[in-house]
Amino acid sequence: MDHNGNYKNEFGWFADKPKVPKKLFNFKAVFIGVVIFVVLVTSPLWKNLGQIIPGPDPQLNTAAIMKLPEKDRTCVESKEYMRANHMLLLGEWRDEVVRDANRDYVNSKGKKYLASLSNNCMECHSNKSQFCDQCHNYVAVVPNCWGCHWEKEKEKKQVAQSEAK
Numbered sequence: 191m192d193h194n195g196n197y198k199n200e201f202g203w204f205a206d207k208p209k210v211p212k213k214l215f216n217f218k219a220v221f222i223g224v225v226i227f228v229v230l231v232t233s234p235l236w237k238n239l240g241q242i243i244p245g246p247d248p249q250l251n252t253a254a255i256m257k258l259p260e261k262d263r264t265c266v267e268s269k270e271y272m273r274a275n276h277m278l279l280l281g282e283w284r285d286e287v288v289r290d291a292n293r294d295y296v297n298s299k300g301k302k303y304l305a306s307l308s309n310n311c312m313e314c315h316s317n318k319s320q321f322c323d324q325c326h327n328y329v330a331v332v333p334n335c336w337g338c339h340w341e342k343e344k345e346k347k348q349v350a351q352s353e354a355k
C-alpha cells in the first residue's frame with residue numbers, strides 16, 4: 191500500500207501533514223533589526239579599523255649610558271633578561287632593601303650594583319618618557335611607583351617651573 195507521504199503513529203495512519211508555508215513574518219523589520227544588532231555588536235572594531243598603532247621605541251641614548259665604555263654598555267642583566275624580568279627584579283630589590291636592609295645586588299656575572307630604582311635604574315634610564323613609558327603605554331601598564339619614587343624628568347620640570355615663577 192502506498193501511503194503517499196502519510197504517516198503512522200500508534201493510533202494508525204494519518205493524512206498528510208498540513209503544509210505550513212515557510213514564511214518569515216515581518217521580513218523588513220527583522221532584517222533591519224539584525225543589521226542594527228550586528229553594527230552595534232561590532233562597533234568596537236570599527237573604531238580601530240585601518241589604524242596602525244606604532245610599536246614601542248625605547249631610547250637608550252641617555253648621557254649616563256653614552257658615557258659607559260662601549261663594551262660595558264649593558265644593563266644590570268642581559269637585555270633579554272631585563273625585557274622579560276625587570277618588573278620581578280625590581281620587586282626582588284625592594285624586598286631585599288626593605289626587609290633585609292641589603293642594598294647590594296650582585297648580577298649573574300658577579301658585578302655589584304646598588305639595588306635602587308631611583309638611584310640606579312633611573313640614573314642610566316633618566317629618560318623615563320622615552321624609555322619606560324614607551325613600552326608601558328603600548329601595553330597599557332601603569333606602574334604606580336612614581337608617587338613615592340622620584341624620577342629625574344619630573345624633578346627637572348618642577349625646577350623649571352619654580353624658576354619660571
Ligand code: HEC
Nearest residue numbers: 248250255263264265266269272273276279310311314315
Ligand atoms: C649602568 C646603566 C644601567 C642601569 C643601572 C640599568 N640599565 Fe637598563 N639598560 C642599560 C643599557 C645600556 C641597556 C641596553 C642593553 C643592550 O642593548 O644590551 C638597558 C636595557 C634595559 C631594558 C631592555 C630595553 C629593550 O629595549 O629591550 C630594560 C627593560 C631595562 N634596561 C630596565 C632597567 C631597569 C628596570 C633597571 C633597574 C633595575 C635598569 N634597567 C638599570 C643600562 C642600564
Ligand code: HEC
Nearest residue numbers: 248273276277280311315321322325326329331332333334
Ligand atoms: C621593552 C619594553 C619595556 C621597557 C623599556 C620597560 N618596561 Fe616595564 N614593563 C614592560 C611590560 C610589557 C610590563 C608588563 C608585564 C606584565 O604585565 O607581565 C612591564 C611592567 C613593569 C612593572 C610592573 C608593573 C605592574 O603593575 O605590575 C614595573 C614596576 C616596571 N615595568 C618598571 C619599569 C621601569 C622602571 C622601566 C624603565 C627603567 C621599565 N619598566 C621599562 C615593558 C617594558
Ligand code: HEC
Nearest residue numbers: 280281283284287288305306307308309333334335337338
Ligand atoms: C607608598 C610609597 C611607595 C610606592 C608606591 C612604591 N614604593 Fe618602593 N619603596 C618605598 C619606600 C619607603 C622604600 C624604602 C626606601 C629606602 O629605604 O631607601 C622603597 C624601596 C624600594 C626599592 C629599594 C630601594 C630603592 O632605592 O629603590 C625598590 C627597588 C622599590 N621600592 C621599587 C618599587 C617599585 C618597582 C614600585 C612600583 C611598582 C614601588 N617601589 C612603589 C615606597 C614606595
